[in-house]
Amino acid sequence: MMPELGKYAGVVLSSYAVTMLLLLAVVGLSLWRAARVKRALHEVEMRQGKQDG
Known part of the structure; x- marks a missing residue:
């Protein structure tokens, strides 16, 4: 269900598009x-000799 936006349709729809992109x-x-x-945390843990888990 799309509301009637009249002459503001372009502005409103482009605002929605920009918002979605952001x-x-x-x-x-x-x-x-x-x-x-x-990845950085895993590297530090491996340097300290700790196991996963």
């Missing part, structure tokens, strides 16, 4: 950073 970018960067930190 949210996806934040999620993507968060996942990338989490993986990077996890």
Whole structure:
């Protein structure tokens, strides 16, 4: 169900698109950073001689 946006349709829909792109970018960067930190932590633990788990 799409509301009638009239002359503002372009602005509203482009705002939604930009918002979705920004949210996806934040999620993507968060996942990338989490993986990077996890790898770094694993490396530090291996240097200290600790086992997984």
